[in-house]
Amino acid sequence: MTKYIGTTRAALVAFFALFCMYGTAQAAELKHATLALQWLPQAQFAGYYVAQAKGYYQDVGVDLTIRPGGPDIVASREMTEGRAQFATMFLSTGVELRAKGMPLAHLSQLVQHSALLLILKATSPVHDLKDLNGRPVGLWDNEFQLQPRALFHRLGITPRIVPQSGSLALFLLGGVEAASGMWYNEYHTLLASGLDPKDMRVFFYRDLGLDFPEDGLYTLDSTLKADPELCRAVVAASLRGWQYAFDHEEEALKIIMDRMHKDKVSTNLAHQRFMLRRMRDVMLGDGKTGNHTPPLGHLDQGDYDRVAAALLEQKMIQAKPAFTEFSRGGTR
Amino acid sequence: MHLPRGLSFRLAASILSATAVVFVLITAVTYQMAREALLNGANDNLKNLTRATVNRIESVLAPVLRVPRGVAYEMEEGTLSEAGMWQRERRVLDDNAEIYGMAIAFEPFGRSKSQEYFAPYTYRSPLGPMQTNLGGPAYRYQYMDWYQIPRELGHPIWSEPYYDQGGGNALMATCSVPFYHMVEGKRQVAGVVTADVSLQWLKRLVDSVMVLNTGYAFLLTSTGTYVTHPAEGVPFNETIFSRAEEHNDANLRSIGQDMIRGGSRLVETTSLHTGKRGFLCYAPLPSTGWSLAVFAPRDELLAEVNRLSLVTGGLSAGGFLILAIIVISLSRTIISPLRRLAGAARAVAEGDLAAPLPEVRTHDEVRELADSFAHMQGSLATYIKDLTVATASRERMESELRIAHDIQMGILPKLFPPFPDCGEFDLHATLNPAREVGGDFYDFFRAGEDWFCFVIGDVSGKGVPAAFYMAVAKTLIKAVAESTKKDLAAGPDPGSIMTRASNDLAQDNESCMFVTIFCAMLNMRTGEVRSACAGHNPPLLLPAGTGPAQWLPVPRQPVAGAMEGVEYSTASFTMAPGDTLLLYTDGVTEAMNPAQELYGEERLSHFAESKRGFVNARAMVEELERDVTAFANGAEQSDDITILALRYLGANHDAGNCRA
Numbered sequence: 001m002t003k004y005i006g007t008t009r010a011a012l013v014a015f016f017a018l019f020c021m022y023g024t025a026q027a028a029e030l031k032h033a034t035l036a037l038q039w040l041p042q043a044q045f046a047g048y049y050v051a052q053a054k055g056y057y058q059d060v061g062v063d064l065t066i067r068p069g070g071p072d073i074v075a076s077r078e079m080t081e082g083r084a085q086f087a088t089m090f091l092s093t094g095v096e097l098r099a100k101g102m103p104l105a106h107l108s109q110l111v112q113h114s115a116l117l118l119i120l121k122a123t124s125p126v127h128d129l130k131d132l133n134g135r136p137v138g139l140w141d142n143e144f145q146l147q148p149r150a151l152f153h154r155l156g157i158t159p160r161i162v163p164q165s166g167s168l169a170l171f172l173l174g175g176v177e178a179a180s181g182m183w184y185n186e187y188h189t190l191l192a193s194g195l196d197p198k199d200m201r202v203f204f205y206r207d208l209g210l211d212f213p214e215d216g217l218y219t220l221d222s223t224l225k226a227d228p229e230l231c232r233a234v235v236a237a238s239l240r241g242w243q244y245a246f247d248h249e250e251e252a253l254k255i256i257m258d259r260m261h262k263d264k265v266s267t268n269l270a271h272q273r274f275m276l277r278r279m280r281d282v283m284l285g286d287g288k289t290g291n292h293t294p295p296l297g298h299l300d301q302g303d304y305d306r307v308a309a310a311l312l313e314q315k316m317i318q319a320k321p322a323f324t325e326f327s328r329g330g331t332r
Numbered sequence: 333m334h335l336p337r338g339l340s341f342r343l344a345a346s347i348l349s350a351t352a353v354v355f356v357l358i359t360a361v362t363y364q365m366a367r368e369a370l371l372n373g374a375n376d377n378l379k380n381l382t383r384a385t386v387n388r389i390e391s392v393l394a395p396v397l398r399v400p401r402g403v404a405y406e407m408e409e410g411t412l413s414e415a416g417m418w419q420r421e422r423r424v425l426d427d428n429a430e431i432y433g434m435a436i437a438f439e440p441f442g443r444s445k446s447q448e449y450f451a452p453y454t455y456r457s458p459l460g461p462m463q464t465n466l467g468g469p470a471y472r473y474q475y476m477d478w479y480q481i482p483r484e485l486g487h488p489i490w491s492e493p494y495y496d497q498g499g500g501n502a503l504m505a506t507c508s509v510p511f512y513h514m515v516e517g518k519r520q521v522a523g524v525v526t527a528d529v530s531l532q533w534l535k536r537l538v539d540s541v542m543v544l545n546t547g548y549a550f551l552l553t554s555t556g557t558y559v560t561h562p563a564e565g566v567p568f569n570e571t572i573f574s575r576a577e578e579h580n581d582a583n584l585r586s587i588g589q590d591m592i593r594g595g596s597r598l599v600e601t602t603s604l605h606t607g608k609r610g611f612l613c614y615a616p617l618p619s620t621g622w623s624l625a626v627f628a629p630r631d632e633l634l635a636e637v638n639r640l641s642l643v644t645g646g647l648s649a650g651g652f653l654i655l656a657i658i659v660i661s662l663s664r665t666i667i668s669p670l671r672r673l674a675g676a677a678r679a680v681a682e683g684d685l686a687a688p689l690p691e692v693r694t695h696d697e698v699r700e701l702a703d704s705f706a707h708m709q710g711s712l713a714t715y716i717k718d719l720t721v722a723t724a725s726r727e728r729m730e731s732e733l734r735i736a737h738d739i740q741m742g743i744l745p746k747l748f749p750p751f752p753d754c755g756e757f758d759l760h761a762t763l764n765p766a767r768e769v770g771g772d773f774y775d776f777f778r779a780g781e782d783w784f785c786f787v788i789g790d791v792s793g794k795g796v797p798a799a800f801y802m803a804v805a806k807t808l809i810k811a812v813a814e815s816t817k818k819d820l821a822a823g824p825d826p827g828s829i830m831t832r833a834s835n836d837l838a839q840d841n842e843s844c845m846f847v848t849i850f851c852a853m854l855n856m857r858t859g860e861v862r863s864a865c866a867g868h869n870p871p872l873l874l875p876a877g878t879g880p881a882q883w884l885p886v887p888r889q890p891v892a893g894a895m896e897g898v899e900y901s902t903a904s905f906t907m908a909p910g911d912t913l914l915l916y917t918d919g920v921t922e923a924m925n926p927a928q929e930l931y932g933e934e935r936l937s938h939f940a941e942s943k944r945g946f947v948n949a950r951a952m953v954e955e956l957e958r959d960v961t962a963f964a965n966g967a968e969q970s971d972d973i974t975i976l977a978l979r980y981l982g983a984n985h986d987a988g989n990c991r992a
Contacts, residue, residue: 170484172555192577193592261565
């Protein structure tokens with residue numbers, strides 16, 4: 001009996017040693033990379049977290065670290081300052097940065113439709129968006145201003161822009177006539193603050209001729225040139241993660257919730273579930289918008305041209321980068 | 333034993349079930365009323381608890397606002413230098429223990445064109461008060477709610493509570509007051525004064541609200557976010573609406589909407605936290621716009637009522653048990669003597685007349701029953717004793733009568749055919765007494781060489797006296813006939829035989845009995861028949877040929893033995909071979925059927941004619957017996973029935989000649 005246990009233990013030790021050697025050997029072969037996200041962990045990035053949790057990046061030889069964004073962390077800067085090799089950002093941000101000289105390479109387009117909303121209370125006297133002229137409208141900074149400014153330009157109005165904080169308290173308290181919101185996030189926050197859909201008047205930019213694709217996966221020219229395989233691997237594993245997240249909602253939500261708890265980000269399951277479902281809508285199309293939905297990962301040149309034109313019009317860029325210089329990943 | 337148990341069972345069951353219904357009703361009504369009263373009281377308590385908690389919170393939060401407001405006034409006066417601001421903040425912290433930190437934040441470039449952010453901030457730290465200037469590219473406070481909201485709204489505002497990461501991870505809320513200055517005659521926002529208030533006490537206060545065992549309180553911000561809640565992971569993660577969404581609870585959502593609108597109500601609902609039904613009472617905190625709710629589980633509120641009901645129910649059950657014992661033992665007391673009486677009655681019925689009777693000590697109906705029963709038992713014993721004696725005597729009598737019957741039958745000739753060697757005639761006779769013994773008789777014997785005597789008689793009355801008389805009469809007639817047969821050369825004379833016999837019978841006949849007799853002598857050689865009749869039914873002659881049956885024309889003479897000195901004459905006729913003479917007593921003609929009809933002579937005559945071609949006397953007699961029995965159809969036989977049939981066959985009959 002004793003001998004038997006001894007033998008088993010010996011075998012276990014040997015196996016464990018082998019396993020460690022194998023692991024070390026494999027780890028040595030894995031390429032380290034970091035992906036910077038635009039914002040804190042949430043279902044907006046479910047695909048990446050799921051791919052990481054399911055080991056999809058390891059499967060393609062990448063040891064990927066995900067670096068969440070935040071109020072003070074800008075994904076593109078993480079990349080240019082060398083803390084990350086990959087980053088997610090809006091298409092408009094990507095075009096703008098590329099036009100301003102950042103050697104960005106677009107690898108994959110995840111969100112094909114704009115989720116940006118302009119939200120008014122149903123009690124608001126503003127029924128026509130033109131009536132917003134001169135009234136306080138909460139807008140976020142940077143990329144979130146492109147569509148509103150293009151809209152206001154088109155409508156020929158000049159609302160009073162009130163920088164919008166991370167919360168919707170000002171809107172809820174009546175401090176602004178309209179607030180910005182993402183369909184998958186703030187819209188649900190309002191629902192979860194006691195507003196019913198009938199209490200709100202919601203305008204989708206995607207339905208106002210401003211359906212600009214949003215989250216895409218980017219790298220730097222240098223990274224792409226040095227290791228195109230790595231880029232392809234990260235894109236493929238990320239898409240695989242997204243598909244899995246859509247197919248396994250509860251499991252994906254658990255991965256997200258765990259990550260958010262770990263990072264001490266306040267949230268609740270109802271909110272993340274709503275977000276994941278809306279991500280699916282804006283990534284794969286929900287059939288409610290008449291706009292064409294390109295295949296997942298694919299950047300449509302028409303979309304690119306419209307975003308670049310809006311940026312030019314708003315004088316946010318001086319020249320439009322060539323599409324082929326910008327879009328480097330295709331659908332591979 | 334079924335009946336006594338049934339009676340006591342029914343008695344007890346009906347009393348007890350009625351009582352049980354009353355007890356249950358009392359318990360149910362008590363429960364209902366107590367529950368109403370208790371719920372009303374409990375709801376008042378719940379409202380009071382909610383109000384008291386709100387007041388306690390407000391008593392701290394409401395005055396806090398005065399502090400940043402005072403500083404804002406000072407800022408608008410513009411008297412404070414930068415050093416004065418730092419000093420002011422320090423003073424506030426020293427004087428107000430509940431204030432954790434204070435900032436005086438200016439509009440970007442508002443204080444100086446060269447400095448974008450100017451916001452002196454003093455806060456408590458484990459090392460004592462610390463001071464820092466807020467703002468920077470990574471902390472653009474002008475976009476922070478604490479700054480932006482009062483700035484945009486133009487009035488003081490409480491922020492949503494938050495966990496301050498730098499401040500010892502304590503629950504905080506910030507109270508912000510905007511201050512203004514005049515620029516080119518216009519009132520413009522110059523900045524915002526804030527006071528950070530630690531809400532640890534608030535959390536402790538709300539968490540410490542205990543309602544019974546599992547009741548609890550929680551605090552919602554104006555957007556429905558839970559600030560405190562007993563469930564792990566709920567505060568600051570969930571809003572009441574996200575919780576309602578996750579649990580698909582539309583009711584909770586509408587409660588939440590009322591709460592954040594400043595509603596104040598008491599509603600009945602189910603707690604998602606404990607899963608219990610109960611009452612939720614909520615009221616707003618006016619200074620902050622938050623809302624406090626207290627949940628009281630219904631079952632625990634009702635625990636008091638349940639306890640009361642349990643006591644009532646227990647008392648009822650106890651009372652019921654005592655009543656049950658009393659009722660059952662009482663019914664036993666009543667029923668038990670009855671039961672023992674029934675046992676005694678059965679023993680008596682089975683013949684044990686000495687069976688002991690239960691002793692009944694009470695003076696009631698049962699006692700009367702027992703007394704009556706004892707009396708009945710005594711009477712029965714006496715009666716049975718008498719009956720036993722009477723039965724014994726009757727049995728002895730019956731036995732004697734049976735013997736008498738046997739003797740009576742024994743004196744009648746029963747050997748048929750009586751003289752097998754005499755081929756001249758065929759004879760058969762039968763006698764069926766109505767009782768054991770009867771007064772009828774028949775007889776036949778040879779009276780000399782050629783003569784054959786046959787007699788039938790019927791004594792007046794029935795039974796033993798008639799039997800005695802019949803025996804005497806029969807014996808006498810035979811004795812007289814025997815004594816006279818040698819004296820008469822001219823042949824026997826039935827008339828004189830009857831005369832002598834009647835005289836003998838009449839002597840000392842104190843009972844005045846009499847007898848009807850038909851006595852006849854047949855000359856076996858010639859067929860001559862000499863007969864005498866003492867008041868007897870005339871015999872029926874059935875001729876051998878085709879002639880009708882006819883009643884023998886006998887002289888109508890008195891009955892024998894009634895008086896002395898009666899002379900009887902002798903009639904004579906001759907029977908042709910094949911003629912049949914049928915003798916009978918009135919038991920045949922006066923036999924009755926159930927319809928009280930008599931058999932009658934006519935029926936007898938028809939019967940005889942229908943038997944014209946009969947084979948022998950025996951068959952004739954037996955068939956007549958059967959015919960009479962059939963006619964009687966079960967009616968009781970009232971008189972002795974005697975039949976005698978004689979068929980004359982002639983002297984030269986093949987069967988033989990008894991004289992030869």
